[in-house]
Structures are given as structure tokens and as C-alpha cells.
Amino acid sequence: MTTTLLQDEGTTARGGRTEPVLTVSDLTVVYEVERPVTAVKDASLTLHRGEILGLAGESGCGKTTLAYAVNRLHRPPARIASGSITFHDRDGSDVDVLALEDSALRAFRWDKLSMVFQGAMNALNPVTTVKAQLRDTLLAHRPRTSRAEVRRRSEEVLTRVGVDPRRLGSYAHELSGGMRQRVMIAMAMLLEPQIMIMDEPTTALDVVVQRDILREIVRLRDELDFAVVFITHDLPLLLEISDRIAVMLEGEIVELDTAQRLYRDARHPYTRKLLGSFPSLSGERGGFIRSGVDDFAEPAGVPEEDRA
């Protein structure tokens, strides 16, 4: 077993906060196929309230499997062989995620923890409007929400992600890829979850649109204080947006540290190799996205055409 270089406990998240919102302990996930694959091995991490935790590692190292398991979205042949996942609710209670029954699990998803999937921009329902999809999600969780409140909340989340609320009446095919992705992020924010898991949320988009959306995720996190698990194989990008980064190798988390320390002083040889494999990594971390956050304080003021 690889030695894990964990700087997890006592390592500060944003603003020095260490209050946990999710604790994953010794999680092992196995694909029970003819020759079983242990896709996640004894993974442990603590997600702090309001932080952006990057999950890095090359294709096939287990990032998506870990994210799905945390949300209990894994399906056979995947099986959680051991470990625990605890959600620490804002109200002070702890939730044993692996013990949740069906209805409690459905309530937990979206409400407490939501996920933006790889290729989410293609996950919008093609035959209903954005408005109907936001309404259905909201009413499924908060059935007593009035029509006026559904409308208000739908407009609010779209505005927050930089989409003109007039787009509520649009169908997916009437929106650009960037807009569809923003709508999916709006959907994930709808119930004000305490955690958002984003699995390669912008990979399919061109670089400019990707950067704009990432800036907004950082800005929204600053405003709304949810924690983000951000998954990508793009380490330079993670270095820019993350507070801390977990590096996965063959199912194991081999290093977990602040983005800054990881960048300046990576200790695991694999992390160093990953860093070295991006020749353009130079200059100050975070120059691009973080410096742009303030410029983007009023996305609604930017013409929609310019935002894709």
C-alpha cells in the first residue's frame, strides 16, 4: 500500500476554517466483475465547510468512482466494500450516508449534497423547458413551495450563474453548451446544498467559457459558502481554484495538502510527476481565475452573447 502524505488534519481550508462538512474514512469501492477491480482503496478525507477541494489524478485512478460512492450513486457491479461516509449537517447533526434508506437518501441528494456530472450539459431533458426542470426539482423536495416562490427562486439561481432569467422558457437545444452547463450548475444550487460535487464540469467547453464558469463557481462559493469537491485531471486548473487538493493514484489518495503547498513543495513522487507533466505551469498560482473573480461580480451585466 502506498504511503499517504496527508496534511489533512489541522490543515486549514479557506480562511483558516477546519469545521468539517463531510468525512470519508477508509472507503473501499470494488467493481465486482470477473476479475474484481478495487477502484477506490481505503480513501480518507475531510471536506471542510466552504472549501474547494480538488481531486486530481489521471484517467482511471478512481475519481469518479469515489464521487459516486459519496453520493451513493454507484450502481452494481460497483460495491462499497468498507469504510464510512459521514455528513456533518449545519444544524449540528451527523448523517451516516451509507445507512440512509431510499427516501432519506433521495432527500439528502440535492438538498444537502448535489452533483454536477461529467457531460452534464447533455443531461438536461430535451423535451421540457428549463423552467419546468427547475420547478420539478424544487417541488420534488419542497412540495409546498408556491408558484410565485418557484418562479422567484428559479430566476434567482439562473441569474446567479449568469444566465438571463428570460431563458426559463428555453429548451436545451436553444442554449449554447456553456449556458446548458450553467443551467446544470443552477439546478445543483437550487436547494442550497452544503456540498457540491463537480466531476469535470467544464471539460467539454472551450477554454474561455470554461474559465468564465470556473470564476463563477469560485465567486458563488464565496457568496453562498458551500463546499465543493472539484474533480478533474487538469492539475494546473485545480491549483488555481482549489483550497486543498487530494491526489489519487490507482484508487488511493496518496497526497492531500493545500494547493499552495502542493504546488511549491509536493512530497509524493507521483504528485511531482503530475506537476512536471504540465510544462506551462509557471508563475503565481491562481493568477487567472482568482484575480478575475472580482471583475465578475456582476455577471448579469455582461451581455449574454459574450458569456456563451
Ligand SMILES: Nc1ncnc2c1ncn2[C@@H]1O[C@H](COP(=O)(O)OP(=O)(O)OP(=O)(O)O)[C@@H](O)[C@H]1O
Ligand atoms: N463498470 C465498471 N466495471 C468495471 N470496472 C470499472 C467500471 N467502471 C470503472 N471501472 C474501473 O474503475 C477504475 C476507476 O475508474 P473511474 O472512472 O472511477 O476513474 P476516473 O479517475 O474517474 O477516470 P476518468 O478521469 O477517466 O473519468 C478504472 O480502473 C476503471 O476501469
